[in-house]
Amino acid sequence: xxxxxxxxxxxxxxxxxxxxxxxxxxxxxxxxxxxxxxxxxxxxxxxxxxxxxxxxxxxxxxxxxxxxxxxxxxxxxxxxxxxxxxxxxxxxxxxxxxxxxxxxxxxxxxxxxxxxxxxxxxxxxxxxxxxxxxxxxxxxxxxxxxxxxxxxxxxxxxxxxxxxxxxxxxxxxxxxxxxxxxxxxxxxxxxxxxxxxxxxxxxxxxxxxxxxxxxxxxxxxxxxxxxxxxxxxxxxxxxx
Numbered sequence: 001x002x003x004x005x006x007x008x009x010x011x012x013x014x015x016x017x018x019x020x021x022x023x024x025x026x027x028x029x030x031x032x033x034x035x036x037x038x039x040x041x042x043x044x045x046x047x048x049x050x051x052x053x054x055x056x057x058x059x060x061x062x063x064x065x066x067x068x069x070x071x072x073x074x075x076x077x078x079x080x081x082x083x084x085x086x087x088x089x090x091x092x093x094x095x096x097x098x099x100x101x102x103x104x105x106x107x108x109x110x111x112x113x114x115x116x117x118x119x120x121x122x123x124x125x126x127x128x129x130x131x132x133x134x135x136x137x138x139x140x141x142x143x144x145x146x147x148x149x150x151x152x153x154x155x156x157x158x159x160x161x162x163x164x165x166x167x168x169x170x171x172x173x174x175x176x177x178x179x180x181x182x183x184x185x186x187x188x189x190x191x192x193x194x195x196x197x198x199x200x201x202x203x204x205x206x207x208x209x210x211x212x213x214x215x216x217x218x219x220x221x222x223x224x225x226x227x228x229x230x231x232x233x234x235x236x237x238x239x240x
Contacts, residue, residue, distance in 0.1 A: 010221055051211050052218035057204055060194065061187030062086065068186070077165060080146045082179055085162060087139035089180075089212045092118055092130065093233050096209050097173050105157035107132060107140065116152070122235050130233060180209040 053061065065086060070079035088099055098120060106119045116132040141151035147167050149159075160170035188205035217234050231239055 007227075051207075052214040053204060053207065053211055055219060055222075057187070057191060057196075057200060058090075058215055058219070060190040060196075061183060061204065064186030064188075064190045065183060067190070074165060076146070077167070080143055081162060082183055084139055084143035085176060085179055086183060086212070087136055088161060089209070090216050091133050091136035091139075092120075093213050093216045093235075094120075095122070095213060096177060098122065099161045100170070100173050100176065102161065103158045104144075104153040104161055105155050105159075107153050108155045120235075126235070128232075128235060130235075177209055180212070184211075 065079070065083050068079045068082065069075040088094065089096075092099070102118075102120065107116055108119060109115070110117050116137060117129040118132055119127070119129050121127050137152070140153070144151055144153070147163060153159075162171050162176060163169065164171050184204055184207050188201050191204050192201045213234075217230055220233070221230055227239060
């Protein structure tokens with residue numbers, strides 16, 4: 001039943017996105033009430049599909065990054081890091097805290113020698129491997145070459161995914177959060193410039209970094225990637 005409802009919910013979300021419907025009736029079931037530490041209040045808990053940015057909105061966010069000044073330093077460093085952060089979180093479907101905890105060496109060549117995979121330790125210490133798509137390998141190579149490193153990491157490399165302005169130290173989750181939020185502000189400006197409705201401009205401007213993860217999985221779902229594959233990529237025990 002839950003799987004069927006998930007499929008129907010995705011269908012309604014697509015029809016809303018395509019302009020056939022004004023709203024998704026199943027989304028009302030995904031709101032829940034939550035008690036807060038000071039009294040009771042309502043937590044507007046949107047479904048992952050509602051939090052996700054459509055392909056067109058995500059493209060606007062990426063265009064906002066490409067519009068960043070990057071001809072000279074320190075602008076070039078900020079651009080390269082911001083671009084890589086978005087690509088890494090999107091193509092790995094990673095949670096905000098995860099890449100901070102993993103070294104570059106967690107990206108490793110597959111035992112077969114064909115392609116790369118990410119060795120990730122997720123929630124509750126669960127270990128798994130995920131495929132690294134060619135788009136991410138390209139982004140990795142660009143960022144590492146800017147840092148003066150080899151295009152692809154070795155399994156023994158312990159350096160952090162994201163570097164500070166010196167190119168050597170690491171940056172934490174709080175800084176990454178701020179970078180992504182500023183990137184969404186630039187993306188919202190692009191969305192507004194292209195004449196999207198105000199609610200979509202606001203959606204991008206108010207999006208949290210976790211929307212990147214929702215967007216990646218939802219884009220794959222819209223491309224009819226099978227649910228078991230989506231479940232593995234999202235690393236969720238529950239198919240819902």
